[in-house]
Amino acid sequence: MKGMILDAKWEPRADYQLSEWERSTGKAITGSAVWRHPKLEVGDWPDPQPGPRDVVIEVQACGVCGSDMHFYETDDEGYILYPGLTKFPTILGHEFSGKVVEVGSEVESLTVGDMVTAEEMIWCGRCTPCRNGFPNHCTNLEEIGFTIPGAFAQYIAMDEKYCWPIDAIAERFGDEEKAYEVGALTEPSCVSYNAMFERAGGFRPGHYVSVFGAGPIGLAAIGLARAAGAGTIVAFEISGPRRDLAEQVGADYVYDPREVSPHEVLMTLSHGAGFDFHFEAAGAPHLTVPEMEQALAINAKIVQIGRAAQRVPMYLESFQVRRAQAFGAQGHSGHENFPNVIRMVAAGRLDLSEIITAHYGLEGVVDAIAQSTKRTDGKIIVKPNL
């Protein structure tokens, strides 16, 4: 089959302490410290060989993620920017939907023809965090499109336990093609849902919500906040097109954070009360958190979902005086995240279809990723089997 393959050179930086585990598995824990001179190209890759509990999915839509962009972009020394778990060569792509075309002998929940989306995190179910109910913190984690082959390809094999049917979304839209595209937004939406409702415990209807960063994760957060009954939603985003999208999915006020003082805006809009829930999806916490902590309502929550490998100055006195909390969130698995997001989309409560701003075929994946580095699109969708 054809797929978009990323290969790079294993050249750990001189100051990076490679662990024994990294050496023996060939997996880098901090990709940006190990992988150099990435090469992305569409090429031939062996067809997936399904195990007894796997289904083979013909990929119909796969979104370009910020992490894909960070594989394409390099620093001055040629290292990839993505700081997470990685093993190359592999096929990229992890936000997808498709049609089941083959099922293994022991598969019970799916049949040929089913429309599905899937988790990206291949949690083991056997390690202590998994057994304690925290699959997003699995210690034996594999990730499709990062350490094992992903979905910028014609086919992918997945254990049925990571797949979730999206036929209810198809019923909602009355259009299979649209359902696959919207279905491919499930994974990033679940990242926001997990952060907002599972990790940080959500907010009360009427609460004021701020979202810093209106890329796909922030846009999903805005849509979810609207659906959950936020009183006022304010978004801060430097890209003009993304500010427009933020408004379309439900932000009441949208600002360029370079042109206003975000905490002053939030204090003015809340008549001095502060905002109850702050969502960091800009990946710039050294800039955003100091703004949030000057606009904390009593009992306010901050949830960190944007990735940034840096320390952030925090004035904890504000957290004491305002009875505030900060939460770290990662991942999308477990905690009813996938079923609940699919329900919201199927019910029309969460409609992010407008954030899809561009489409590419499989031959154009590298162009699609290059386009994403402009950071002006909402979600770019690749359709490998068109």
Ligand SMILES: [Zn+2]
């Ligand atoms: Zn992603």
Ligand SMILES: [Zn+2]
């Ligand atoms: Zn595990």
